[in-house]
Amino acid sequence: MGLFKRLYDWIDLRIGAREIVKKELTGYLLPKNINEWYSLGSVLLVIFTLQVLTGMLLMVYYVPDSEKAFKSVTFIMNDLPYGWLIRLCHAVGSNMMVAVLLMHMLSTLMMKSYKSPRELNWVTGFILFTLVQGISLTGYLLPWSQLSFWATTVATNSAAAIPVAGPYLVEFLRGGKLVGPPTLGRFFAMHVAVIPVVIAATIGAHLFLLKRTGISTPPFGAQEETGHPWPAESYRYEEHPGGIPFFPNYALQDLTSISVYFAVFLAVVFYAPNLLFTPDAFVPANPFQTPAHIKPEWYFLANYQTLKIFPSELLGLSVQGAAMTFLALLPFIDRTPERNPLKRPLFLVFFLGGFLLWIGLTIWGHYS
Amino acid sequence: MENDGRRKFLGVCLAGATVAAAGAAAYPVFRYLAPRADALGSKKLEFASSELPEGEAKFFEYAGSSAVLVKTSAGAVIALSAVCTHLGCIVQWEKDKQDFLCPCHAGRYSPEGVVLSGPPPRPLAKIPCSVANGKITVG
Numbered sequence: 001m002g003l004f005k006r007l008y009d010w011i012d013l014r015i016g017a018r019e020i021v022k023k024e025l026t027g028y029l030l031p032k033n034i035n036e037w038y039s040l041g042s043v044l045l046v047i048f049t050l051q052v053l054t055g056m057l058l059m060v061y062y063v064p065d066s067e068k069a070f071k072s073v074t075f076i077m078n079d080l081p082y083g084w085l086i087r088l089c090h091a092v093g094s095n096m097m098v099a100v101l102l103m104h105m106l107s108t109l110m111m112k113s114y115k116s117p118r119e120l121n122w123v124t125g126f127i128l129f130t131l132v133q134g135i136s137l138t139g140y141l142l143p144w145s146q147l148s149f150w151a152t153t154v155a156t157n158s159a160a161a162i163p164v165a166g167p168y169l170v171e172f173l174r175g176g177k178l179v180g181p182p183t184l185g186r187f188f189a190m191h192v193a194v195i196p197v198v199i200a201a202t203i204g205a206h207l208f209l210l211k212r213t214g215i216s217t218p219p220f221g222a223q224e225e226t227g228h229p230w231p232a233e234s235y236r237y238e239e240h241p242g243g244i245p246f247f248p249n250y251a252l253q254d255l256t257s258i259s260v261y262f263a264v265f266l267a268v269v270f271y272a273p274n275l276l277f278t279p280d281a282f283v284p285a286n287p288f289q290t291p292a293h294i295k296p297e298w299y300f301l302a303n304y305q306t307l308k309i310f311p312s313e314l315l316g317l318s319v320q321g322a323a324m325t326f327l328a329l330l331p332f333i334d335r336t337p338e339r340n341p342l343k344r345p346l347f348l349v350f351f352l353g354g355f356l357l358w359i360g361l362t363i364w365g366h367y368s
Numbered sequence: 369m370e371n372d373g374r375r376k377f378l379g380v381c382l383a384g385a386t387v388a389a390a391g392a393a394a395y396p397v398f399r400y401l402a403p404r405a406d407a408l409g410s411k412k413l414e415f416a417s418s419e420l421p422e423g424e425a426k427f428f429e430y431a432g433s434s435a436v437l438v439k440t441s442a443g444a445v446i447a448l449s450a451v452c453t454h455l456g457c458i459v460q461w462e463k464d465k466q467d468f469l470c471p472c473h474a475g476r477y478s479p480e481g482v483v484l485s486g487p488p489p490r491p492l493a494k495i496p497c498s499v500a501n502g503k504i505t506v507g
Contacts, residue, residue, distance in 0.1 A: 057401070081396070081399040081400055082397070083400060
């Protein structure tokens, strides 16, 4: 212990480490009524880190060539020591990321943390949501299985419904008229280089905004009234005097949530690895044979079913576009200061209705 | 403090569990990245005797490294590692001089792999080979 203290003192003399610890850790006070949902952000950070690490490891052996991609993934799964573990962590992790992201978004919506002065936090969060969908879509193609190939064909085809520029946009996305080797090249570049960097930068912005504005107070069990409008006079950091220190108290909650996440995540990796794989995921891509019952991943099923419902693909896309735009601009549309959802029945109806609609469409999409 | 002993004990347990978890995570990554013991090492290779005319050399891969078969003017077939013992460059066969020349620092070896001149410290490693029924078997 003496050595650690000496090292800490040495660093403290040079960068004022004790002051940083006091400001960012032990002296960083959170609202007394903070709940577990607030720890989902750190769970997402851990998931993203794991995705980057496992992704880098996969890149050592994966070959982004249409002739070799499927074989390289099979090699990783069957021949390489613990290759199956790395690959499954990456595949399962990507699904978990979307699931936890949706939970994070739903809890933010429910507790109205998107309201003033946190509009930018919501917007950066929404951008992250879109980027995660993009990285999932591009990553899906890389194993070059029948499932990868045809799910990408279906997904990129939907852009054709956009008037005028649609067909060209599809060709541009694919790098050709049909999904093929050029598609693999550009999707690989997007998946391993472009999108991760943009996600990292956007996370930086998201965290900066969070720290600069201050943590919101949950509207449940709050000491004071929850309906006060934010006085938009000048910038003010939202303090929580007498609150809970982030370290070690809420850091422990973060650690607990991360542990719970790992329990669920590793249970799937070790005990249900084929949960998210269909038989088509084990057959190399055949550009001349579309298998029956090709479906997108679970998080795109609602979009898929919506497109099936509307007679015109353009209408289906427009409805989804409108819904996403509404969600993205929510802090600018919903301006009432009241944050307690039990005092906002209209919001609650929309929230629950929207959530159930999404669940319903997803289940319908699975069985249709 | 009364509970200090208990606290220290729990701290040690937590540290131990963390180290174990880190090890459990690091071991698969190490095995995943470590170069694999090549199965080629134990495999024998066969060549037709006609593939190797007298006074000529044939380069091939053996046990994950470069190797060379040479048939001397006396008719003997020798298998050697083609990796120069100086700094690891691959030697070339000089048909006119009937020796091996390393292009990096001009080390020279006889057809039997013995150092003739230059900086190489040791002869070229020998690889077991035999000739029977018009076939050369290496390994």
